[in-house]
Amino acid sequence: MRYVSTAALWFAGGGLILMTMFISAQVFMRYVMNDSLVWSEPASVILMGWFIFLGAAVGIREGYHLSFDVLLYFLPAGAKLALFSVSDIVVAAFGAGMAWFGTELALSAWNVKLPSLGISGAVDFLPLVAGGCLIFVFSLERLVRRAAGLPTARFGETEMEDA
Template structure:
């Protein structure tokens, strides 16, 4: 089980990094497209029709991929003042409930994003001449990543890893346990209890 967790952590970290790079590239590309639109409109007096629609599509991708990375990196806003006053066991229960809600939200993104995509697939985006259903692909992709990253945290918590720390600290615990030959879950659990 511990070897699978180390393998999954490694691949999900790479997937998270890839999603972050795609988000960043989409943001830069959208900025270039909007700059071209402004230049074309005010300097050339000939605004291209495809710029607005393509910018909105790119914005959907970098918003939903970035949000999914935020789930893995634990950078979303949260109200956790109450958790500071709870014993460790209660903290884990509440964090697991929170993860289940985020997991359900990710499933909802996949299901309803797919339904909306299928419903609008036969329509055409006028400016791009692409199927309208493509507009909902970012929702589906973001939902898949949210589900994977939340599932990773829930499995890690069940294995006794300190998943409520930063992802780098969790990975350090995995590598330390793997390098010393101890069981990953036992080593990480003892480290988390000692903290």
């Protein structure tokens, strides 16, 4: 899973760079050349979807997503692990929902053509599907690692192992 996570992170970073290049080219063309690139905005929005959802999935795998940790300071180690597992189950269900409903959206837009890019409207929803699948898989990985007694990058779990 580390290789999948690293590939997703590199792909997301590449998408961010490419989106920045597209928008910069659009600004140059519009304000310097007095012309416009009609494809730059929709292509940038699609790329933004990719780097947001892939980055979110990697953040979940690495334990960087937002959480409310105040209660964890007062609970014993076993209760913390149970709450971490409940959290990962909820996040996995959310990722599965993203993938499921994203697929439904993509299928509903399959025959719609994006006029500025000339491609299927389903492409708009593919980042949602891919990100949802990765969020689901990475959450399951965290649950399996925890069940096997292996560390995860989650707050509090490394401190519990040292104790």
